[in-house]
Amino acid sequence: MPPTFCASKTGACLSIICSLMLHGDVSLAHQLILSSGQAFVAAMPRHHRSFMAVQCPQVLPEPQYGGCAVIADSPSRNAIARQAADLAVRGFIDDYYSTPEHWDTKYAVHRVLRALNMWCYSQSRFIRGGSYVSAFSTMIFKRDMAHLFHAGDTRVYRIRGAECDQLTRDHITELGGYRYPSRALGMDVNLDIEYMRLPVKPGDIFLFTTQAVNGTLTPSDYVQVISQHAIDLDEACQQLCHRASEQASERGYGDDSFCFQLVRVDQIEATSDEQQQTASLLDGEPPVPPELRVGDELDGYLIEEVTQRTEKVRIYRVLDPDSGRRFVLKTISPQLSRRSPFLKHFVHQRELIERVRSPFINRVANPPRPRNYYYYLLNYIEGDLLPDWLRAHPNVSYEHRLDLARQMCKAVSTLTHNNVIHQRLRPESFLIDAHGQIMLVDFSACEDRELASKQELLSLTCDIGLTPFNAPEYALNGEVGRRSDQFSLAALIYWLLSYRWTGREPHGEMPYDVPLDSIRSEAARAQMTYIPLRERVPSVSPALDDALQRALSPRRGLRFRRLSEFLVALRPEQRHLQPKARSGSRWWPVAVGVLIVVWLITWWSR
Known part of the structure; x- marks a missing residue:
């Protein structure tokens, strides 16, 4: 049977348990147990600006989602503030547990938060005196790891023994003695999310709170209060609220809303050595x-x-x-x-x-x-890889090869529109089916352009292995991105259009005398000189050759900003033909002259 989840709440403690049942027997080898507590205090409870939740679905086919703890806090003081925080928490939980099971945690959360951010941002434009802007922090517990996502000035602490570490940093800007959020959900069309992945141990306690506690409680206060009420986390949160309110009154901060949420890891999922x-x-x-x-x-x-x-x-x-x-x-x-x-x-x-x-x-x-x-x-697609197909059809026309190049561009363009970079475009990446249509079939180095860091992109490509079609920045440990795929695509098109018989077997040419995968220094890159394709294939138009030269620039910043600009050069040439002269059109001036003379004679005879 597949793994099953169950959630139960007894008194003040929420326990989230994942157990795997095999052949009717319950095995505790796969088990995640979390406990949580919550409390908040506000001068006007109906207008509090914070919202928090701990969630785990009761039934799941596989332990793909894990436990989830969320907190949101709106910086505004209006009727929309409560709705903003409430919508952020409820919307995230509903959408996250509806994502496909095979999605990676980081990608799933980013997709959900980007969609939620766009909705909040679009709705805020139609509201006067308020907005759907809120600081947001969430932590996903899966196996023995915790995934933290944060934007704004909400705070998440980890308490391990007597140590209390703040895991998040406040995304704020100070102007004129006031603190303004510099990053929050619904603030801008683009959302910059801080991400952290950290291991967890049984006994770890995570504290979620808002910026209102700034200047009231210290990390030592958190450790002291939580250690005194470690059995009842709800009571610990109540004591934190009480102490924060007292400190705020003593220091003249006025009445404010305080909310605290505690999540304790009671047990993590254990696995065998092989697993x-x-x-x-x-x-x-x-x-x-x-x-x-x-x-x-x-x-x-x-x-x-x-x-x-x-x-x-x-x-x-x-x-x-x-x-x-x-x-x-x-x-x-x-x-x-x-x-x-x-x-x-x-x-x-x-x-x-x-x-x-x-x-x-x-x-x-x-x-x-x-x-x-x-x-x-x-x-499964019946067909041949591009190199095999070209060897079987060495005399294919230039127009046919140019059409294959356009199809390859459409495939790469679709990847670009979905924020996916391929990083390994080469002849073996494409297959031609029985109908002559090209198909991209290799995805060994594909990555998400927004989620993967520069080091992750480079390490993945180097681990798989560089090809002669890779851009020079891969070998030089430089910035890689969509323009790197543009270089590889242009090199592949150059190779395809120059494919011909030379000696005993046909092969394609490369745009540089120096092998691209052998560039190891800036001096070597500076010596790279483009070989015009027209010298090898006279039928290539000057516009296409110029476009290839720009897309194959060793400097990433000199290439086309968008792949669509490069695609324009691959369009079929429109031949503008002069319209044929009508039969007898050269005699019309004589006819007009004769008519004028007849009209003058008739007028003079009157």
């Missing part, structure tokens, strides 16, 4: 399948061909006997190092592919039955 090597890194996914050979079966699929076997992945062509359909099954190599950056990337690689919809990009197939091992299925 810790795979499942912990795969974030709750099934184990990696063993080595497979032709004729073997996996989850009812018959292995027909081992398409690719590398040190990182295994790709098989499989047949589903029930439906008669063929799929491409992709999984991780059993020998892959558990410290490889590729392992973490592979976990959400499937989600990246599902985000993009294009007739020029292969799609993930829905499995017809539950998975017992970790893999994902792609639609």
Whole structure:
């Protein structure tokens, strides 16, 4: 049976338990237990500006979501303030637990918060004397890790023993002695979210509060009060509210709203040694399948061909006997190092592919039955990889190759519009099906441009391996992004258009004499000189050659700002032909002259 969740609230303590049941027996190997307490005090409870919650669904097919603690606080003092904080908390919880199960935690939360931020920002434009702006902090508890997301001046502390550490920083700006939020939910069309991932231990306590406690309680006060009421977290929160109100009155801060929320980790999910090597890194996914050979079966699929076997992945062509359909099954190599950056990337690689919809990009197939091992299925497409197809059709026309280049641009453009960078565009990444349409089938280095850091992008690409089509910034540890894909795409188009017979076998040319994957210094990049494509293919138009030269600039900042600008140069040339002269059009001046003479003679005879 799949894992089941149950949530129960007894008195003042909320316990969230995840247990795995196998063959009717309850196993405590997979169990997460959290306890929580809450309290708030406000001079006018109906107009309080803060909202908080701890949530875990009662039934889940898999432990993909974990526990969730949220707090929101509006900086405004109006009737909309309460609605803003309430909407932020309730909207986030409802949307987060509705995201697809295979989404990575970081990506799922970012997607939900971006959508929620856009809605709040759009609604604020129609409100006078208020706005749906609120500071926001949430923590997702999954296995033995906590994922913290923060924007604004709400605060999250971790109390471990006698130590109290503030995990968040206040996103504020001080002007004229006043503090203004510089980052918050609904403040701007773009939301900059602070993210932190940290391990948790049994006994860790996390305190969620708002900026109102600034100047009232210190970290030592938190430790003292919580340690005195560690059994009853609700009572601990009540004592914190009481002490904060007393300190505010003594120091003349006036009546203000105070809210405190405590979450204690009572037990984390324990795993066996074998599961810790795979499942912990795969974030709750099934184990990696063993080595497979032709004729073997996996989850009812018959292995027909081992398409690719590398040190990182295994790709098989499989047949589903029930439906008669063929799929491409992709999984991780059993020998892959558990410290490889590729392992973490592979976990959400499937989600990246599902985000993009294009007739020029292969799609993930829905499995017809539950998975017992970790893999994902792609639609199987009859066809040849681009290099194999070109070797079989060496005399394909220039116009046909240019049409293939346009199809490749449409595929990459779809990735760009979905904030996905490919990082490994090469001839083997594309397949041509039986109808002559090109299809992007390789996603080994795809990453989310907004969520992945520069170091994550570089380490992933270097771990997989650079290709001759990679932009120079990869080898020089520079900034990478959409323009890096633009360089690789332009290099691939250059190679495709220059593909021809030279000697014993056909091959394509590269735009530089120096191999792109051998650039190791700024001096080597400065010596890169573009070889005009027209010198090798005279039929190439000057406009296309100039566009390729710009897209292939060694300097990232000199390339096109948008891929659409590069696509303009690949459009079919419009030949503007002069309209044909009508038959007899050269005699019309004579006819007009004759008519004028006749008219003058008639007028004179009168």
